[in-house]
Amino acid sequence: MMVAMTYEARRAEIETYFDRTAVKAWAALTSAAPVSGIRAKVRAGRDEMRATLLSWLPADMTGLSLLDAGCGTGALALAAAARGAQVTAIDLSPQLVALAAERAAADPAAARIDFRAGDMLDPALGHFDFIVCMDSIIHYAPADAQAVLTGLRARARRAVLFTFAPRTKLLMTALTMGKLFPKKDRSPAIVPQSEAALRAAFPIARSHRVSASVYTSQAMEMPA
Numbered sequence: 001m002m003v004a005m006t007y008e009a010r011r012a013e014i015e016t017y018f019d020r021t022a023v024k025a026w027a028a029l030t031s032a033a034p035v036s037g038i039r040a041k042v043r044a045g046r047d048e049m050r051a052t053l054l055s056w057l058p059a060d061m062t063g064l065s066l067l068d069a070g071c072g073t074g075a076l077a078l079a080a081a082a083r084g085a086q087v088t089a090i091d092l093s094p095q096l097v098a099l100a101a102e103r104a105a106a107d108p109a110a111a112r113i114d115f116r117a118g119d120m121l122d123p124a125l126g127h128f129d130f131i132v133c134m135d136s137i138i139h140y141a142p143a144d145a146q147a148v149l150t151g152l153r154a155r156a157r158r159a160v161l162f163t164f165a166p167r168t169k170l171l172m173t174a175l176t177m178g179k180l181f182p183k184k185d186r187s188p189a190i191v192p193q194s195e196a197a198l199r200a201a202f203p204i205a206r207s208h209r210v211s212a213s214v215y216t217s218q219a220m221e222m223p224a
């Protein structure tokens, strides 16, 4: 598939951010270690989001395959593998992928996870029953985010579950405050998407919005 230059440029910024600038911040946010107020709320919101996405997947995933697209530190990949799924967990950041593999290592389900560093759109990854994209397209411009979803949908047999940052007042406030991470760690800006535009572009079977302090994210299920 043709990818836009804006996608490639943004991808490079995201890789630098998640592989260098904010590796420690992400390791902490996604661990069980205590974190301060605002981050604890973000962690709780992200836990709720992961639970929502997992609730939309079959309880028994034996014989099913799943791509965790932009897996970060791998919590969703491990949960899907624990249900019996054959999982490919891919992220742009080799450091986060290494951390994901390290965290999963003690769990027997990790044997069903293929951890990879690279682009989630790589056609060499093949086809999957389910593709889950949790907070992985929130930094892309709307046109690029939609192109990613179109690319992933072509490789899903059952459904793509994804999240986006909805255009809300709360999110705009959070973006303006920019308080989530120290300035040096600040992420590439989150780009809000229009829910109506996504619904016009794709068939959407289910939707659920999580709003927890500065974490606002909306999940959608798109049948393949």
Ligand SMILES: C[S@@+](CC[C@H](N)C(=O)[O-])C[C@H]1O[C@@H](n2cnc3c(N)ncnc32)[C@H](O)[C@@H]1O
Pocket (backbone or CB within 6 Å): 011, 014, 015, 018, 030, 069, 070, 071, 072, 073, 074, 075, 090, 091, 092, 093, 096, 118, 119, 120, 121, 133, 134, 135, 136, 137
């Ligand atoms: C906000 S984090 C979320 C990580 C994980 N899904 C979670 O919810 O914990 C977004 C992740 O998407 C990854 N990402 C963004 N664009 C990607 C791409 N094109 N291919 C693979 N990973 C990508 C980033 O490297 C980052 O780790």
